[in-house]
Amino acid sequence: MTARPDRIRLTPDLEISRLVCGLWQVADIEKNGATIDPDTGADALAAYAKAGFDTFDMADHYGSAEIITGRLLARFDTADRPRAFTKWCPEPGPMTREIVRRGVEERLERLNVSKIDLLQFHWWTFEHPAWLDALHEMQAMKEEGLIGALGLTNVDAAHLALALADGIEIVSNQVSFSLIDRRAAGDLSRVCARSGVKLLAYGTLCGGFLSEKWLGKPEPTEIADWSRSKYKRFIDAAGGWEPYQAILRAASSIGRKHNVSLSNVASRWVLEHEAVAATIIGARLGESEHRDDNLNVFRFALDADDHAALNAAFAQTTPIPGDCGDEYRKPPFLTASGDLSHHLDAIPSVYQAVPVPGRPDRLRVSSGSVWEPIAGYSRAVRVGDRILVSGTTATHGANRCVAPGDAGAQATYILDKIAASLAPLGGKMEDVVRTRIYLKDANQWEPVSRAHGRVFGGVLPANTLIEAGNLIGDYEVEIEAEAVVG
CATH class of the missing domain: 3.20.20.100 (NADP-dependent oxidoreductase domain)
Incomplete structure (x- = not known):
């Protein structure tokens, strides 16, 4: 037919x-x-x-x-x-x-x-x-x-x-x-x-x-x-x-x-x-x-x-x-x-900034990951006009790995998570001045780099990309970032 x-x-x-x-x-x-x-x-x-x-x-x-x-x-x-x-x-x-x-x-x-x-x-x-x-x-x-x-x-x-x-x-x-x-x-x-x-x-x-x-x-x-x-x-x-x-x-x-x-x-x-x-x-x-x-x-x-x-x-x-x-x-x-x-600014942030006890110059954010309280770290910390975002993986909720085996998709998720971490601390992706990328397999550099380029192509922060060998769990990539809020 x-x-x-x-x-x-x-x-x-x-x-x-x-x-x-x-x-x-x-x-x-x-x-x-x-x-x-x-x-x-x-x-x-x-x-x-x-x-x-x-x-x-x-x-x-x-x-x-x-x-x-x-x-x-x-x-x-x-x-x-x-x-x-x-x-x-x-x-x-x-x-x-x-x-x-x-x-x-x-x-x-x-x-x-x-x-x-x-x-x-x-x-x-x-x-x-x-x-x-x-x-x-x-x-x-x-x-x-x-x-x-x-x-x-x-x-x-x-x-x-x-x-x-x-x-x-x-x-x-x-x-x-x-x-x-x-x-x-x-x-x-x-x-x-x-x-x-x-x-x-x-x-x-x-x-x-x-x-x-x-x-x-x-x-x-x-x-x-x-x-x-x-x-x-x-x-x-x-x-x-x-x-x-x-x-x-x-x-x-x-x-x-x-x-x-x-x-x-x-x-x-x-x-x-x-x-x-x-x-x-x-x-x-x-x-x-x-x-x-x-x-x-x-x-x-x-x-x-x-x-x-x-x-x-x-x-x-x-x-x-x-x-x-x-x-x-x-x-x-x-x-x-x-x-x-105005509509987007009215959408509540997924994360909340909280003061660091005894340090009035600092704020921090937690993403709810199971690893943060175990290892004793924050998803992001603001000190003065600097925001430091910890190495971030494609962890959804407490402990679910997103898109197992797909480095490019994981990088997309991670960069969204970094943006969400910056927001309650008063930062945006345009404020990022440095990123560091850690790959399980260096052969996956291109899809990860393209994901990074889609977000930072107009910002052009300093960047380092290295092969780190096996990452914990099913993660293909981990990314950290630093921002300066001027």
Whole structure:
């Protein structure tokens, strides 16, 4: 049987449309207190499903989207019903078994299903390690049959690799990916090639900016729509209005060549990436004018000349900084609400600074490791404006080794732990002036060095890396750091 170009299997049991209907506009419609009638909303989704768009994506914070979708799913037998993806986006904090199960069970109740087709997890700051606790409990619920497949959302390449190395069965990662934001084509796609994880791409049309409507138009001075405000920030970060217009001109010319729309070209470019399973398009409840045009993406393919024209336009832009998901965690904050520093600063630190008895000039931090009281040391100590962080391994909680056998993944976890140790003492990774790396096997220098470079590439502290022979337990690497807080 010939595979359909508009369908793909995320797992042997989960076939989806390659154009997934995103329901974020439900939250926008309901933002002023209005509530969509669930059955009326379900009627609108049923029209999409009938037209072939039978896969829906939502989140716990998309208004009543889960409830509306639950009404739709109740109209079908389990075998032939539409597919529903949702996201759980908790505030960072302890992820106990009870907290995780309550979060997942709420999704089950709102969707009115016994098993969630794909549950995607978002975490605000990797300095708080409880994201792994949440994923392990969700993995257990998957094995119980309450979750069909596990995904992530807005997770960078390093932390996707870390989750996989720690034994989590991830099938997808939902990230921004477009002609403007091409970050996902780099390290993240390489991790996907190694692991088989697929990308679900959102922002593919940049909130409507990748369409003929904006070709040759002057730069807007005010934007009221929250989605368009977000993607205008991406355009600015990519070099501004003229490089963006160069991309529009190239895509428009390609569209005329293939007798399709500029938006079709933008979507097709993303869908042709091997790592991409599907793109997510906005579902306008009660509107259908874009459905036929969206299906055109499966009626043509980009050739070498098309890619050359787009690459020439890309060369005029500035790459979006960082990796996928960084826009939610560090400047520049390319989000709908803009600067998120106030939100991130309000997240409680996983560790607490305590005074050293009899030494008013000193503070110290403990990570709760079983080794600290046995050996008599602190995770980190601040003396004046200096912070000294002890040799740190990938120890999660009291005594669990994270990602056994994977030096690069362990280094990623360690550097998050060092950042978390600095924070309650008033320090940041930008304050680090020296690091020392101890390897069990010198042959693992490259993945560890790359993890170090991702964090410190703009800081450039003094560094020493040595092979130390066997480390205690299953640890592949240990890292210590010194910071000066000016």
